[in-house]
Amino acid sequence: MDGVHDMGGMHGFGPIPYEVNQEPFHDDWERRVWGLMFATTPPEDGTLDGVRHNLENMPPHLYLSYRYFERWLYHLTTTVIASGAVTLDEVLSGKAAPNSLTRTDAAGPESVAPYSVTQYRREVDAAPRFSVGDKVRTKNLHPRGHTRLPRYARDKIGEVILHHGAHVLPDTNAHHKGECPTHLYCIKFSARELWGSEADPRDSTSLDVWECHLERA
Amino acid sequence: MAEKSKHAAHDHPDLSHLPSDAALRVRALESLLIEKRLVRPETIDEYVEKFEHEVGPHNGARVVARSWIDPEFRTRLLEDATSTIEEMGVLGAQASDVVAVENSESVHNLVVCTLCSCYPWTLLGIPPSWYKSYAYRSRVVREPRAVLQDFGVELNENVEVRVWDSTAEVRYLVVPERPTGTEKMNEQELAAIVSRDSMIGAARLEA
Numbered sequence: 244m245d246g247v248h249d250m251g252g253m254h255g256f257g258p259i260p261y262e263v264n265q266e267p268f269h270d271d272w273e274r275r276v277w278g279l280m281f282a283t284t285p286p287e288d289g290t291l292d293g294v295r296h297n298l299e300n301m302p303p304h305l306y307l308s309y310r311y312f313e314r315w316l317y318h319l320t321t322t323v324i325a326s327g328a329v330t331l332d333e334v335l336s337g338k339a340a341p342n343s344l345t346r347t348d349a350a351g352p353e354s355v356a357p358y359s360v361t362q363y364r365r366e367v368d369a370a371p372r373f374s375v376g377d378k379v380r381t382k383n384l385h386p387r388g389h390t391r392l393p394r395y396a397r398d399k400i401g402e403v404i405l406h407h408g409a410h411v412l413p414d415t416n417a418h419h420k421g422e423c424p425t426h427l428y429c430i431k432f433s434a435r436e437l438w439g440s441e442a443d444p445r446d447s448t449s450l451d452v453w454e455c456h457l458e459r460a
Numbered sequence: 461m462a463e464k465s466k467h468a469a470h471d472h473p474d475l476s477h478l479p480s481d482a483a484l485r486v487r488a489l490e491s492l493l494i495e496k497r498l499v500r501p502e503t504i505d506e507y508v509e510k511f512e513h514e515v516g517p518h519n520g521a522r523v524v525a526r527s528w529i530d531p532e533f534r535t536r537l538l539e540d541a542t543s544t545i546e547e548m549g550v551l552g553a554q555a556s557d558v559v560a561v562e563n564s565e566s567v568h569n570l571v572v573c574t575l576c577s578c579y580p581w582t583l584l585g586i587p588p589s590w591y592k593s594y595a596y597r598s599r600v601v602r603e604p605r606a607v608l609q610d611f612g613v614e615l616n617e618n619v620e621v622r623v624w625d626s627t628a629e630v631r632y633l634v635v636p637e638r639p640t641g642t643e644k645m646n647e648q649e650l651a652a653i654v655s656r657d658s659m660i661g662a663a664r665l666e667a
Contacts, residue, residue, distance in 0.1 A: 248575055248576065249574070249575055250574060250594055250597050250598040251572075251574030251575075251597065251598060251601045251602075251625065252574075252598060252601055252602045253594075253598040254598070256593075256594040256595040256598045256599070257595050258595060258610065259590055259593055259595040259596045259599065259607065259610060259611075260589065260590050260593050260595070261590040261596075261610065261611055261662070262588075262590065263655075263657065263663070264655060264656065264657065265588035265589065265590060266588070267512070267585065267586035267587060267588055267589070268512070268586070269589065270482075270483065271483075272482055272483040272486040272487070274508045274512070275486050275487075275490055275504065275508075276486055277507060277508055277511065277586065278503070278504030278505065278506075278507040278508045279486070279489070279490055279493065279499060279504055280507075281507045282499045282500065282503035282504045282506075282507050283493055283498050283499045284498045284499065291629075295575075295576055298576065300472065301472070302472070307594070310482065311577070311589060311592045312482070313482050313485075316482065316485060316486055316489065317475070319489065320475060320485075320489055321472050321473065321475075323493070323498065324473050325471060328496065328498055329492060329493070329496055329498070331473045331474075333492055333496075334473075334475070334478070334488075334489065334492065335477055335478065337488040337489075337491060337492055338492065338495070339492060339495045339496050343496070344495075344496060344497055346496070346497050346498055347497055349497055349498055349499050349500045349503065350500070350503055351500060351502070351503055352500070352502045352503045352505070352506035354503065355503065355506040355507050355510050356552075357510050357511060357514065357515045357552045357553050357581070357582055358515075358549065358550065358551070358552035358553075358582060359552060359553070360546075360551050360552055360556045361553070361556055362556055362557075363556065363557065363628075363629035364557060391575060391627040391628060392627070393574055393575055393625065393627065395574075395601060395602075396625075405559065407557065407628070407630055410628055410629060410630075411629070413628075427628055427630070429559070429630070431622075437601070437602075438602055442602075443605060443621070445618070445619070445620045445621065446604060446605070446620065446621040446622070446623070447620070447621075447622050447623070448601045448622075448623040448624075448625055449622065449623070449624050449625070450624070450625040450626075450627045451626075451627045451628035451630050452627070453628075
């Protein structure tokens with residue numbers, strides 16, 4: 244979707260709040276949101292792509308005014324309501340409705356395994372259409388749903404520099420329409436192709452693009 | 461559910477009556493989810509503990525230091541970082557598929573996620589807020605040299621700047637240049653000087 248989250252190349256966001264070796268959390272409530280995000284029993288049909296899309300679907304004024312972990316909190320709150328696990332009234336009152344306790348299977352601390360790998364690469368029969376070195380053009384797509392092809396890289400010509408194999412396609416996976424594994428490539432675009440003649444001719448941006456978003460140039 | 465998510469924007473409930481103080485909203489939701497048994501407080505604590513302290517840039521730094529002292533490892537890392545890093549046991553959450561890109565005298569690499577906040581957690585830990593800021597996400601693809609200047613990174617003439625926008629479940633790890641004056645350091649000493657920001661491409665290392 245063409246939302247405010249797709250901000251590559253936008254002007255006006257001011258200076259970067261950079262500090263050398265900045266700590267990841269500023270307040271303790273941010274730690275609690277981090278933990279809640281992963282420890283809370285997810286909806287049965289939840290996917291990471293769905294999480295991203297739900298965040299993109301935040302009203303833009305909230306997306307832009309909330310701090311990062313407030314966006315996660317908003318995501319978590321809307322998700323537990325949407326899945327039926329809690330009601331809006333319960334969230335607003337902060338209290339469980341009488342006789343509403345149903346789950347007893349929340350994950351315990353032994354389930355926390357940072358080094359366990361979730362693989363998004365899949366084996367497919369289809370041969371890749373493109374090879375390293377090919378010139379490709381990204382399609383001019385503006386889907387209402389989730390996609391990982393940013394606006395600044397649409398309808399642009401680049402070069403295939405890596406083939407990652409086939410990966411789960413976010414465009415379908417975010418919408419419960421299946422994983423549709425699709426060949427994924429890293430495409431290198433010159434800064435001038437993306438930003439015009441004033442961009443530095445030495446520079447480039449590379450991003451991962453699924454085959455269904457590419458055509459031969 | 462498919463129909464619902466298609467119109468998710470219109471389905472978001474009105475939460476405007478919740479307290480404006482984020483800390484209060486978190487406390488209320490946490491206590492409700494605990495009461496509803498949707499979460500166990502000790503699991504929340506464990507996620508914070510493991511990701512804030514157990515994983516982190518020390519993992520990425522070990523990969524970088526080894527690539528500096530072991531040419532065969534370096535070659536494999538640049539060709540197939542995923543299996544090379546897997547051998548070191550530090551693949552994991554948000555780092556299942558990894559590509560290593562190396563800085564040199566003529567190339568400087570810089571990583572971003574313009575669409576959200578993708579970042580290799582097991583290798584670099586939880587991202588700093590500047591990495592997730594709108595200013596970084598919006599500016600770095602358009603004007604990477606100005607961004608690097610703001611970070612205090614001086615580039616030599618003729619250096620090519622390569623930006624990597626993390627749009628898939630592939631994470632990019634920058635291998636910074638080994639500083640001069642570190643020739644006598646062993647692998648462990650070298651790992652100790654590799655900063656997190658240098659592995660994003662936001663800093664250069666000094667001995």
